[in-house]
Amino acid sequence: MTAPRRFPASVYRDGDEPDPRFSLANERTFLAWLRTALAMYAGAFALEALALPEAVGWRAAASIVFLVLGTLAAVQAWLGWKATEKSLRAGTPLPGLAVGGILVIGVVVAAALVTIGLYA
Amino acid sequence: MSRDSSDGTAGSDASGGPAGPSPVEPDAVFDKGLQPERTLLAWRRTCLAFGVASLVGMRFTVEAMGILAVVVGVIGAGLAVLAYALAATGYRRAHHSLRGQGILARGGLPMLAGTAAVLVIGALCAGYLAIGLLGA
Secondary structure, eight states, rough: OSSSSOOOHHHHHHHHOOHHHHHHHHHHHHHHHHHHHHHHHHHHOOOOOOOTTTHHHHHHHHHHHHHHHHHHHHHHHHHHHHHHHHHHHHHHOOOOHHHHHHHHHHHHHHHHEEEEEOOO | OTTTTOOOOOSOOOOOSSSSSSSSSOOOOSSOOHHHHHHHHHHHHHHHHHHHHHHHHHHHHHHHTTHHHHHHHHHHHHHHHHHHHHHHHHHHHHHHHHHTTTTOOSSSSHHHHHHHHHHHHHHHHHHHHHHHHHHO
């Protein structure tokens, strides 16, 4: 029953093998977070590449917000995958999604910065 | 090579459906909800996003950074193609182990690699921003 040792020992050390479908769903959620991170980085890149608010200050502020959000999404992808897999194995309630709220606020703030930069 | 010969009759438990030519379809899907297949598609669109991001980034930086942008963009696109191929083999492996023992023998190494890749893209993006904003 003991398969060859699987990578994050902190995840696979304890608990029972969960329903494989749940692990696969967790994996897809992880991938969705990765794409979210990529989209945030793409936003930061696009603002600079297209010089979208021509005012440098507003552009820098909006780009940095997107950059931070992308990093946050990437970290959430990995840590969230680990935490969910752990709690699937332990049979405990799944972790919440606090990062989701931060991401929503951040995108709104970044959009506001771009808008102000365009018209200010 | 009858991959697509299971027309919805094969469930997650291979206890032998009443209808069908053979009691155990040799290569039927594991799950009626097509979870492994959907996960494969999710890996594919993630690889596609990475490849496109690398090439678009290259396109927008090639005038300013020249050969460096081309090298980084081609490496990124190549890694995306590699990950696409690895996702296919990973799917085959998962399919066989799910059909065989009913467990998903898969660790977190692909996830760590994906996270590292996106963080590298973030670092490159930060460098591009720094150059652009300080030069402005």
